[in-house]
Amino acid sequence: MKIRILAGAVALASSFVLCGCGQLSGTGADGRTVTVWLMKGSASQGFLDRFKESYEAERPSVELEFVLQEWGGIGPKVLKALEGDDAPDVIEVGNTQVAQYAETGELRDLTLESVRDLGGEDWLPGLAEPGKVNGAQYGIPWYAANRVVIYNKDIFARAGITALPTTREEWVDVTERLNTSGRQGIYLAGQNWYVLAGFVWDEGGELAEDGGGDWKGALDSPAALRGMDFYRTLQALGEGPKDADEQSPPETDVFAGGEIAQIISVPGSAALIEQRNPALKGKLGYFPIPGKSAKKPGAVFTGGSDLIVPEGADQRGEGIEVVKALAGERWQTELARAMSYVPNKPALAKVVEGQPGTSAMAEGATEGRATPNSHYWPAVEADNPIKTYMTAVLEGGDPAEEARKASDRITSTLITG
Template sequence: MKHRPLALLGAMLLGTGLVACSSSAEGTGRDDSARTALDVWLMRDSVSDAFQEEFEAGFEKGHPDIDVRIQIQEWEGIGEKVTAALASNDAPDVIEVGNTQVAQYAQSGGLTDFSDKVAELGGDAWLKGLAEPGAWEGRQYGIPYYAANRVVIYRTDLFARAGIDAAAIKTRAQWLAATEKLNGDGVQGIYLPGQNWFALAGFVWDEGGDLATRDGDGWKGGLDSPEALRAMDFYKRLQSLGKGPKDSDESRPLQAEVVAKGEVAQVIAAPGGAKVIVQNNPGLKGKLGFFPIPGKTADAPGAVFTGGSDLVVPVAAAHQEEAYAFIKELTGETWQKKLALAMSYVPNTTVLAGAVASDPGAAAMAVGAANGHATPNTPQWAAVEAKNPVKDYMTAVLIGRDPEDEAAKASRSITTTLNSGS
């Protein structure tokens, strides 16, 4: 995942083709030469054609002196493209970036600081998993745009046959007991690949640990903490209640295809995964439901990795005031509600979670988003993911190696990488 969330989520949710476009003044009698052209980069599957058209029309009606020119960008290679834009004298005015990418761009000094605008933008209610990675060294550079996270997708028919009420599953202990009951007689209680480190991270956060923590001026890997070791023990117990491979992740094989082919009671995925399952097996239409990943206790949902995007403005952007006006409107209540309904995304604030109440998958996602987290907020985390000792650690434990020894090894690797400055 390119951190963005769930970068693959958008493709699963939508699969729509978007066209880069801008509003036209043809036939309106409007003189575009007198208007400010605002160049905006939004990512593939961030908005639908219909939403984009509606927003542009609404924004330009309220800001007749601004001509919004949205260009849809691809996730493949976007990091290099954004880095080059920030270093240029001809940067776009607004850029959508993956929430956990903000730190690496802010470190370069190429982003506008919005710290004095946080209160005006309703920052006290922003989702933590978007707001925290949007900040760097105490300053806010990324403005939360939308969120997405994983939920449990389950077979309603298999749950009913086993006499299990999914709505009653509120704790990890209850979830484990239900999964044990579901497992057997040709049914996998859950399909959980051995290297789903995003799921493990949620369990670590539930236990009060983290993947890495600040250590003076540096960082220290956290997989060898007592909290993280308890989380890995739970993961191992849950993973054993299915036939998920111990040495691969959600993409090898694609877990939605696995669920479509067999009797799998549950899978941890973004809600859009349900559409992929049904596409591969139309016979499962109407037989899939959703619930938030359960928490350690019933008073809060399970912690989840928050994927999604923030909006940033390059320091080199020519139209700072107009860029801020664009961000303020797109991330405000009116358009956040519309975006959530149009795209099945979670709005950027906790107070708008009800906007997706009519969408069962998005509603379950919104519940989990309230306990959303991000990976350690450092530009070097991308280098950790490139090697990903977390995956290697998980496989080692699942095949029977000593958890404490393997956790210490993985933590040392994370510590070295985070403090390398490369």
């Protein structure tokens, strides 16, 4: 699962629906070709060209072949490749998809490389944790993206707000002040469950809990209920629909009307907003989703990509070297700057200074999390009971009872798929 990603982070704003495919190919001097599947839009042509030229100059006997894939339908395609006789040597996958692929037994365990060569102990948890299954690191973090608060500077200025909120309490206070005649302090759709997940994690709750391999829905815990209560408070400060998600209608279109002070989205959404309303160009700002205290930002769902190496790949060893290069500091720095991504280590966040949206995203990413690391989690999202639960509560249902029903549905799905 990816909130999944973009040229300049825009595709993340579109739920990572990326189209088209192509390839850059060749054969090394000794016939060694390393095939790398990347998702279309994850890296620019310029980045791929520079990486290919540099890598092949350092390893003259190797030729890189980049094959660009679409996100749509990629799951079955990867599974088929892993189980076949002609697997690529490296595959980019959504960070929360790793468990599904590891279940096949066809992924190379990269734990040694992650510790010895890549400083894996310093990776963003939202990328590293879903890449680890049963104690083994199968997915190597490549890049991340997450939601921030995008705000209208003019509306903030007219309300006399000069200091951005750094706590939930301040955020609610500011949003109430922004609610003036004809304007909404925030637009938050009722079924934006990725945002809810952050509030649940802030309270110490979980969407589901792992009881030693037996997953169980956990929305009915006291901590998770507190997260939902805060969501309800915030959502009530605007006129977002209670029975729809952020794409119905697209929140970027609503915000582009110019009468909404804030939305919670990825920074790349700003480009879509400005396309809809050029008058807002230069008038949008960003800040991390506030946490319960000013000591750290709020928890966020981290979307992004990990790199995996099929166990049966012909050039598996060289594939591992490609992964190490792409995940290393030099190319992490270049990718982050070229694509406005969050690099895989907080220590590298300085490389996106001067990019306000990406900098806010990088700050929030330090508190990033991923969805439950069960290979059945995609089935939960396919018929998402969290959305149904949120609407029921926002429309006046009993939170505890609705959370119990949603948790039961999650448990059932995580048991049977």
